[in-house]
Amino acid sequence: MEVIKGKSVFGGIVIGKIAFYKKSNEKIKRYKVDKPEEEVTRFDNAKQTALLQLDELYKKALTEVGEANAAIVQVHQMMIEDLDYLDSIKNIILTQGVNAEYAVGVTGDNFSQMFSTMEDEYMKERAADVLDISNRIVRVLNKEEDGRFKLTEPVIIAADDLAPSETIQLDKNMVLSFITRQGSTNSHTAILARTMNIPAVIGIGEELKQEYDGKYAIIDGFTGTIYIEPEENVLKEMEVKKKQDEEKKILLQKLRGQENITIDGKKINIYANIGNSTDIGAVLKNDAGGIGLFRSEFLYLEKDTFPTEDEQFAIYKYVAESMAGKKVIIRTLDIGADKQVGYFDLPLEENPALGYRAIRICLTVKDIFKTQLRALYRASAYGNIAIMFPMITSLEEVKEIKEIIQEVKAELAETGIDFKDNLELGIMIETPAAVMISDLLAKEVDFFSIGTNDLTQYTLAIDRQNPKLDKFYNPHHPAILRMIQLTADNAHKNGKWIGICGELAGDLSLTETFLKMGIDELSVSPGLVLGLRNKVRESDVSKILKNW
Structure with missing residues (x-):
């Protein structure tokens, strides 16, 4: 048994299997195009598809996490329409005569770096958002799926961090808990976890290892403790704590x-x-x-x-x-x-x-x-x-x-x-x-x-x-x-x-x-x-x- 600690975001006891959130890490290739104007058109079409995807995501968020939290998706919609962002992409395509995927990737990286170096914490948080929308457009250009992480059974989601759009896209019925290496207790994802009543532990750091993928674990959202492949006595203790928490919720009614x-x-x-x-x-x-x-x-x-x-x-x-x-x-x-x-x-x-x-x-x-x-x-x-x-x-x-x-x-x-x-x-x-x-x-x-x-x-x-x-x-x-x-x-x-x-x-x-x-x-x-x-x-x- 291994025991690791993080920051508690929402209380509760969860027992289940860990599944690491898999993101597309395929490297974007740069290549020359004969007709840059047509590549700009291809980008414009991809941008519109991405906006339609976000609109569907917004509707899903409305029903699952409420209007206040769904506003996070609207931030992404506004960022995709940002003129500086769009001008940068089109300028790279036209002046360098390159493919749209490369232009979107470079712009996303540049804007993310720019945001991350700002003093203001709100603007720093936009660094992850601009990467999120850029990855979405690249997936559309590559005719990939919309990036939704497919789940076939209820699991504990583990990740470096989760963008708000990724959190909302997950099938709530298949998510037992969130555990992440990074994150602040005031982050959008932490707020969403509380709104969705899903136990979550964040800020675990490098102790959350990729090798835990598929392993059985217990999440104690009250104390921010994670037990990897728990011993029998710990399992019994946590099962009792879980039952007590469930009984308390029934009594509150x-x-x-x-x-x-x-x-x-x-x-x-x-x-x-x-x-x-x-x-x-x-x-x-x-x-x-x-x-x-x-x-x-x-x-x-x-x-x-x-x-x-x-x-x-x-x-x-x-x-x-x-x-x-x-x-x-x-x-x-x-x-x-x-x-x-x-x-x-x-x-x-x-x-x-x-x-x-x-x-x-x-x-x-x-x-x-x-x-x-x-x-x-x-x-x-x-x-x-x-x-x-x-x-x-x-x-x-x-x-x-x-x-x-x-x-x-x-x-x-x-x-x-x-x-x-x-x-x-x-x-x-x-x-x-x-x-x-x-x-x-x-x-x-x-x-x-x-x-x-x-x-x-x-x-x-x-x-x-x-x-x-x-x-x-x-x-x-x-x-x-x-x-x-x-x-x-x-x-x-x-x-x-x-x-x-x-x-x-x-x-x-x-x-x-x-x-x-x-x-x-x-x-x-x-x-x-x-x-x-x-x-x-x-x-x-x-x-x-x-x-x-």
């Missing part, structure tokens, strides 16, 4: 309809985070008390141009009606940083996390902001909608937002359109600046929701997208916990409620800490709702010691 109340009588709201209306089924299935974060930017990410007021209204209305009076908190457009939308034509920035993003865009390009606000207020007549604004750093920003809202309400009233006048308005607490003036901000809004991902990033001065910084990224840092406590105290002093909608909301090791702090609401992925409810019901706040 019995918590549907139960209150989120501690042993000593403290209640808390447990809501769900969603990326689009297609996630509503999961929210209802897991009995969430409402929606604590609707990431409205995904309505923009999935479009080729700005979504209209009517398009947005229809989606907000559907979600509000489907939730049947339960609260639906919709965050206004939060793009920029690692969420880029091509048609916004945002400039490249050396440090986009500190740049032109979220509310800063909305308060600069006010027509876009007002269109969204009109749609939200129109939809408010059909349910219990609240609006939340991201990346707030000053009192002036909140006051300007409220002035724009008054303009929007006046326009709607003048045209006789129904809306609720007294919607709850809240802000995201994501910056140290917002924490330090939370006593002042609380006087201007109805609630706070803490975005712990960005709050941790900005407080610790750590790029959360950078895998090299994983060991320094500590969301349990006392500074973060003290900031949450300070914000909660200031909210309650002013009679306002406070929630948490970042990743920490689903961290069960902090649930009791949040209860002790007086947090009023926790919003998590739909699949985590019942587990969080169970943790709350097992807790006794009167016995929890303050330790931050």
